Amino acid sequence: MKHKMWPTILSSLAGTMILWYAGGIGAQPVLATGSDADVTEEGLHRVDPSLMEAAWVRPDLDLSDYTRILLMPGAVQFREVPEKIYDARTSIGISEFPVPEDRQKWLREVWSEAVEESFAQASYDRHYDVGSDVLVVQAFLVDVVSHIPPKNAGSQYTFVQDPWESYVVLELRDATTTQLVARTIDRRYAEGLIDIETIWMRTANLVGRWAEVPAVRLDQLADLGEGGRSTPLWSR
Numbered sequence: 001m002k003h004k005m006w007p008t009i010l011s012s013l014a015g016t017m018i019l020w021y022a023g024g025i026g027a028q029p030v031l032a033t034g035s036d037a038d039v040t041e042e043g044l045h046r047v048d049p050s051l052m053e054a055a056w057v058r059p060d061l062d063l064s065d066y067t068r069i070l071l072m073p074g075a076v077q078f079r080e081v082p083e084k085i086y087d088a089r090t091s092i093g094i095s096e097f098p099v100p101e102d103r104q105k106w107l108r109e110v111w112s113e114a115v116e117e118s119f120a121q122a123s124y125d126r127h128y129d130v131g132s133d134v135l136v137v138q139a140f141l142v143d144v145v146s147h148i149p150p151k152n153a154g155s156q157y158t159f160v161q162d163p164w165e166s167y168v169v170l171e172l173r174d175a176t177t178t179q180l181v182a183r184t185i186d187r188r189y190a191e192g193l194i195d196i197e198t199i200w201m202r203t204a205n206l207v208g209r210w211a212e213v214p215a216v217r218l219d220q221l222a223d224l225g226e227g228g229r230s231t232p233l234w235s236r
Helices: 002-010 101-121 196-210 213-228
Strands: 055-057 068-071 075-078 134-146 159-161 164-174 180-190 193-195
Touching: 055 213, 068 101, 075 101, 101 134, 101 196, 101 213, 134 213, 159 196, 164 196, 164 213, 180 196, 180 213, 193 196
Parallel strands: 068 134, 075 134
Antiparallel strands: 055 180, 134 164, 159 193, 164 180
16 A cells, blocks of 8 residues: 555646635635646645645635544655665765665654654644544655665765755545545755764654644644634644
8 A cells, every 4th residue: 555655645637727715805816726736636736836835635625624633653655775785886976875674663663753742742632533523634754765875885984965855745634534635745855964973863853853844734724724714623
């Protein structure tokens, strides 16, 4: 199932120019038009990029119908990088390296814990079962790319340049129908020269900051529906 999910998350199809207005007559359209009017295969329409850089929603989105959230475990998908033997000579010019299995497991745990903490701090009304007023929330790290050379190839290095890049994805579903109602996608980078001795400690801090993105996007999506009408999903 995982292999089917990621291409769907990262793809969008050219679609119709349906307008969804935030507020009354003359208000700014929420859905993108013209060349930006993308529609995904699930029927999600792109939000005007001036409002949210990369977000797709159902045209009738209204999160005020939901009073609680069901937070699913976070998931991480790594870009497939061929396994090979690297040394100081063969690693020259290579910028992407496979993430070892133990580090993949560690990153998945860090991401899940960070997402959980982020939503806990946001004071959302949590629920642990389905219901007509429950919104299912899940946050992903997708297409994670490591620029950190393995030890046998990187022993000569003191710093790593731009060690990570990934997409932070938020998906919202109706709990009773499992219908996808919204998705946001944010590109994130770890830029600069990072001391290789502290790379993993700083990676944990970085992932913690990335995990704050989904809660922020959920707030923004709630404000879009029904002209920005306040929603009882959480305490503001």
